[in-house]
Amino acid sequence: MMKRSRYSTPKHRTLIWLALAGYAVFALFPLIWVVMMSFKSHIDIVSPVPKFIFTPSIENYRAILFGGQSVQYEAGQTDFLLYFRNSCIITISAVLLSLLAGVPAAYALARYRFRFKDDIAFTFLSFRFAPEVAVIIPIYILYQRLHLYNTYVGLIFVYQLITLPLIVWIVRGYFEDISVEIEQAAKLDGYSWWGVFTKIALPLVKPGLASTAVLAFIFAWNNFIFGLILGSSDTYPSTVGTLGFISYESVLWGQMAAATVITILPPLILAIFIQKYLVRGLTMGAIRG
Amino acid sequence: MSTIKLRDVHKHYGQVKAVRGISFECADREILAILGPSGAGKTSTLKMIAGLEPITRGEIFDNGNLINFLPPEKRNAAMVFESYALYPHFTVYENIAFPLRSKSAQLNREAIDTRVQEIAEMLQIKPLLDRRPAELSGGQKQRVSLGRALAKRAEVLLMDEPLSHLDAKLRHHMRRELKKYQRSLDTTIIYVTHDYLEALALAHKIVILNMGVIHQIGTPGEVYNHPADTFVASLIGQPRINLIPCRIQNGSAGELTCVSKDGSFHVPCPLAAAQLPPDLREVLVGIRPQYLRISPDPDDQGMAGEIYVSEYRGTDSIVEVKVGEHVLKSLTMEHDYRIAQAVRIQASKTDIMLFDTDTGKNLSGHMNHNSQVER
Incomplete structure (x- = not known):
């Protein structure tokens, strides 16, 4: 009651x-x-x-x-579909790469004791609280030299600054919530490390993993500055592409608004779907049963 | 067929020395209980045998083979955890089948199903097979975790306080069941507990552990009747053994008597002068509560005392008697005592144990470290 x-x-x-x-x-x-x-x-x-x-x-x-x-208006032409596709490619790839690298890292940080563990975890976190503009100029110069400027690979890579810390930190909390004895029981049941990880640990964090991935997707999707500085008209994500509706002669407000609405839709739909888990995902680790 | 042997095993967690050089052997198809208070190093010992915790120093053998570096999945051991450690995302059926589905088990679907059904039948959990652990009661979870451990048909079954989270009635029931299974399963069982009753009731051999050190290894009868020291004597038995600091004096009839400082407590010394270490004057006299007899007749023999408090328990009563400055516990069938009633108490010579005041060691000396296990 x-x-x-x-x-x-x-x-x-x-x-x-x-x-x-x-x-x-x-x-x-x-x-x-x-x-x-x-x-x-x-x-x-x-x-x-x-x-x-x-x-x-x-x-x-x-x-x-x-x-x-x-x-x-000639100058106001903009290829919205291309930018929307760019957004999809960069963001989804960035999240997948982060999951691939971040989930094992999260597990290691949750389960093992090793030197500089806390320093490594903190370094991941520090990517989140350093403002992006602080690093964008050196990254721009590096990217020019490494020929990563205006490439999908370059953008996917720099998006790791957004998605990787998020995944590592939240998923680490999920792994820590699994009782060590459950994994020990699985070892005694005859499973190697890999068997325990894929059959016990991963399935148990799966719901959390999904909501964390969506959260990372939203953060990455909303990013503006990386695409603006490190991309060009071929690789702009739609957040940057929307600017193209502003020209010398006129501002195509109507089309800009339509582009904005379409850009908002994917994260909005995802957020509504996983709303319940999202709140739990964010508070997880803060509250210990 | 499996014999587990530990030789001088140590376990350190950083600066903390959880286990400090223990050695014991568990014979094939024996139930060995590791008994001790919390923090004694019991679970650490068990997890080292399971291979879940690395061994700091020492050796563990299984049938004479060194298994220090064998990973847990390759050991021939199954374990029941104190927390049950059931897989929350699996049903009861899948939990029990999980060890059977491992690569090393090499069983096909039908064989797995037969084995799971067999175990469910034995543990009476058939109606629960489709449930998930979150939908089970404590006793049911306990059965499932036991079932999962039995499924593997390992030669060694390790149990870490498997009954500690059950209520008293269920615990008693499961204790009996365990004993029954052990007979039909023919496995070696190493059982960790802090409950001396569990150890006495189940085990063939008891290892008493405190602060990472073994105090005594013996059969239930040995550790109860011939405790190696005051720690073992106090750990086993409820209410606890009475321990009274005394001096050994020559009594009036020329016999040795143990007398407390204020003179109010005095019992005959169970050992002859020749059996006592020379120069020994101070001892601790130990008398189990059931051997301390109370007589309501104040003219009877024995020490004069008065009833301090009496606790009626149905079959018996715990009566506390004040003798001088000492309060002694007695377990008796009588219960019609009044507080402050004058009584006489006494104990026979054969029921008295003597312990060294400094080391706590039992001076009676007839306890046997390596006696044969009674079946």
Whole structure:
């Protein structure tokens, strides 16, 4: 039975509801506005009085997905589909690479005692709290020399700064939550290290692994600066590609909004699907049963 | 057929010395109990035998073969963990089948199924086979973990406090079951416990461990009746043995008597003067509570005392008697004592044990370290 909180009087509940509604409007308004914008005509968008009632049209989507007359301005042309594909390739590959390298690392950090263990773990974490702009210039110069500039491989590699620490740290917590005796039992049951890892440890962290991978995907997908500096018009992810709608002559607000909406969709859908596990994934390791 | 032998085995965790040079041997098809309080090094010893913990120093042999460096998956041992350590993502069936599905087991699907059903039948867990460990009660989990250990048909079964998380009734039931299985399974069992009753009831041989050192190895009868020292004497038996510091004096009739400092406690000395080490004056007198007899007649023989507190337990009572400054525990069938009632207490010479005050060693000297195991 739920304990009746003292905040459950009708008055309190109304106040709480109002506060939450207020925050929801504040947080969601830009999103709603950009969705509305994506369905407006150019005239409606630039109208001096913000328009809430308009005739919706899918012209902007048609233009960015299939091209067409709407892309009238030479300088404003942008290949959104290419950028969206770039985003998919770079982000998914980056997450897969991080899983491949990060899961064994997480296991080692969770289970074994070795020299500099804590220093190594901290170094991983430090990738997360160093601002990206602090490292971007040296990386840019290195990439130019190593011919990694404007390549998928280069971008996938630099995205490890985002995805790898996340996976190592969260998955380490999941491995630590598995009782050592369960793995010892499996060893005595006749399984080698690899057998124990694949048959016991991995299946037990699988739900956590999936949500952590999605989280890493979202962070990587949202990244802007790495693509902007280390990519070029062939390899831009869609976050950077969206800028292409700004030209000397005009800003294609409608198409930009449509591109933004499509870019938001993959992480949004994933986040909704794994919402339940995501919160658990983030608080895991902080709370010990 | 499996004989486990440990020779001068040490286990250090950094600065902590968990096990400090222990040696013992467990004969084929014997139940050996390792008994000791928490932190004695019992689980470390068991995990070294299993191969789960590296050995700091010393040797472990299985049938005369050194197995120090044999990985656990290659050892001929199965283990029941204190935490049960069931695989949470598997059903009961899969848990029991897991050791049978390993490469080394080399069994086909039908053979595995037959073996699992057989074990489920024996442990009466057939209706649980489709459940997951989270849906089981403590007693059921215990059975499943035992079943998983038995499935492998290992020659050595290692058990780490397998009954400690069960309630008293179930523990008693499982103790009997274990003894029954052991007879039908023909396995060597090394059983770790902190419960002396479990050790006495199950084991053929008991190794008493404290702070990583062996205090005594013997049959249940030996460790109970001839404890090597005060530690063993206090560990085994409930209520605990009475230990009273005394001096040995010449009594009025020329016989040796043990007398406490204030003179109120005095019992005949069980050993003749020739049997005692020379210059020995101070000893600890040990009397088990059931051998301390209380007489309500104040004119009877023995020491004068008064009832301090009495605890009725149904079949018997624990009566505490104050003799001078000492409080002695007695286990008796009588229970109609009043607090502060004047009584007489005495103990026969044959029920009295003498221990060295400094070392705690039993001075009676007729206990035997390497006696034959009774079956």
